[in-house]
Structure formats: C-alpha cells, structure tokens
Amino acid sequence: MVIPLGIRSIAVPLSLAVVMMGAIAHASWASYRPPANIGRPGNREGAATRIARPMLLRESTGGTESCLTEPKQTVVALVPKDNNGLSSTPTPTLYSFIPANRGAALTLTLRDSQGTEVYRQERPAPTEAGIVGWPVENVSLKKGVDYQWELTLTCTNGTTAIKTASWFRLMPLSPSQQQRIVQARDAAAAFAMAGYWYDALNQLAKQRLAQPEDTQVQQKWQALLQSPAVQLANLANQPLVPLPPQP
Template identity: 35%
Template sequence: MLACLSSVLSVAMCSAPLLAIAQEYRPPQRGTPARREGAGTRGTCLRGPKLLMPLIPIDNFSATVSSSPTFFWYVPRAEAQTAEFALLDSNDQTLYKTVIKLPNTPGIVSFNLPTNVTASVLTVGKDFHWQLSLLCDPSQPSVNPFVEGVVQRMKPSAALASQLKKASVRDRPALYATAGIWQDALATLAQQRCTNPQDPRLVDSWSRLLQSVQLEDFAKEPLQSCPNVLQR
C-alpha cells in the first residue's frame, strides 16, 4: 500500500507545477472509497443549520507525513462542552483516546496528535481509523453525535522531501495539496492563517482548498484553535 501511494505521490510531484498559495487538493488513487459524512442533530444536542463535519476529503481518507498530525472539524453550537477523540487500528481496537475541550461558539476546532502517540502507535504505511464524538451525554454514548475517518502516516517521496526542503513557508501547503497529503496541506495553511488572519491571499487559498473537497460551506467559519505544525 505504502509503495503504491508513494509512487502516486512521486508522479504528482514531478508532473504538477507549484500552485503557489491558491492550491487545490489532488487525491491519491486508493480504489473504492468510503464517503465522508457529517453528524446530524440527535435530540437537542446540536443546534444551528450546519452539521458536525470533519474537514477531510470526500472519500473519508487523508494522508500525513507529520510526526504530529493535526485533525480538524467544524463543530456547531451544541450542548456538549467536551468531545472524545479516539484512534483505532484496522480491527477497531482503540489505540489512543482523549477528551478535547470545546469552545463556546461554533467554528473549526483542531487537535494535534501527541508525538509520543505517533511514534509508538501510528505506523508508517498503515491505515488507522479515528472518531470524534461530542459528549452531550457521557452516560449514553449512543445519543452522542460522532464523525469518523481514515488516516495514513506515510514517508514522503524523495521528490516531495526535496521540494519541501527548498520551499518557502507560503509554498508548503500547495506542495502538500498537489501531492495528495491533505492533513498537512490543511494544517500548514491553518497555521499561516492564524498568524496572518487578514491576509487576503491566505483567505482565498483556504477557500480554494476547502472547495476542492466540497467543503466550501465551511470556508468562512472561524478557526477556534491553531495547530502546532512540526516542520519537516
């Protein structure tokens, strides 16, 4: 699987021009995909017109080369004050679990997977499942809205590693997006937006990236937390 994915990424890097800041995501070929789904209202927990939504590609898969990948979700107004994040293996065995404090207002929430977890659990080249559940009623998990997805940590191709080493901070999101590495494209761009929230080029680039995976309805939602992106 890893060799196949790396091959696809290498071809993408060699054949695609650098897209500067206004980038679009180019997904890797993975056969029959799953499909991203948002979580609707259960009882009175969620309020507002939008769903709880993972900021991931439509096929529910995202790749990362980071030793501490960042996950993003749009969290609507809700009764819950906390959420539970869980990382599972291919047999749905829980490898890591933690509780995340939620903001008081709707917006985009991020979570960095700790580096010690990645080093011991997130094996390169394998698919892992993740889930985020809003803890509306901790005593009744079945009523808690949740979303899920698949992530794979990979080793970057030689071409990508070389381009990342030479690239400016502003060009890194475009390189990741062109190579099909969603997690790091979104995280590096989010970090830049946190630093320069009024920069129109970054606002446009963020909109284009989300639009490329049919998440344009969430492009104007505020970033409620900033990722701590480890440079590679």
C-alpha cells in the same frame, strides 16, 4: 464632495484590478489531488443519535432538546469527500467543524486498520461555532497503516451524541518529495498537489492563525476547501477557534 473626472477614471480600474488579482490568486492556487490506491469508507458529517436514559422519560419521548443551538449544524470532519488522506507526520493535527452548543464534550478516538483502539482523549467542546484543530500526540503510529479517527460530540445533558468517522494513512515523504516541499514557494500547495491532505490543511490553518488579516491566505484556504475532491465550500469562511484543554 465632487471627485475630479481624472481621479474617477483611475479609481474604477484600480478597484477592478484588486478584484481581478484576488480572482487570479484564487484560481491559480493548487487544488487538492487525492492520492491513488487509498480509500476506506467513512462519514465526515456527523449524525445525531439520542442517548437512552430510562431514568429520564422525557428524553426517550423527545421532550428534551439537544444542546446544539443551531439545529441545522452538525459536526463535520475537514477531510476530502472520500474521507481519506495522507499525513507525512506521525503527529497529525485533525480539524473538524464544531457547531454552536450550550455545553458538550468531544472525544477523539484512533483505531488501526484492525479496529484496535490506539488513542483516546476527551476535551470540552468550544461553545461557539468554528473549526478546531486537535493535535494527535503521545501515540506511536506505524508507517503505511491506515488509521480511522472518530470524533464524537456528546451533550453534557446526556441527550445527544454526534459522531464522524474518517481515515488517514501515515506515509512519510520520500527524499525527492522532501526536496520538492523544501524548494516549493508554497509548501501548502505542494502538499496538496502531492495528496498530503492533512499537511496542506495544517499549513494553511497555521498561516490563518498567524496572519488573520491576510486575504491571500484566506483565498488559499477557501480554494483548498472548495477543491473538487473536497467540496467543503460551506465551511470555508468559518473561524478557527481554540480547542479547550483537557479538564
């Protein structure tokens, strides 16, 4: 079909305008700003270790493969590159990328700054690759305390365990911060600029689930993960997948 010249001359600028609008929305959305005076060592990207089981000699000699179907993938906690962040709520949702697998279990453990275990729960791992959100509930957390959260993926055949370790500090919003969040046009951006990583991420994750076709929400999610203080651009397009219930 031949498109009249007048229509062709309009179509090109319109398409460019759409691209430019997306780029502007991406560039103007707030980046995550890490809070000052917070920082503990961690390891957001999991490293695999083989579980010794003397009864199965082939496991100790490397004859048994891991349950991961993509060897280059690993568990990654969705946290800033310094492995720390603030949460305004005592019931944060902790997000991690789970690689595709043929059957594994996930264990989430919380320890206080003294190393005392305060929370532990196990769930089946989703078998498809994606990002899961784990809501921490039924535990009493203290204001101003740093908590280490460890996520361990263990293959059900008992051959491989992958562990990440990250931190969050429970820090309720001050009255002035609460007012700014309430009045903000974009709560996720306001949380990100204030250093509340876990709140900003959870806000956008809920928006992605509620509006999966919304390109602006996707652009904001990508902008957050690509922030200089985060650098998780490789996970920006991964889907959100449900966390299976406790067995």
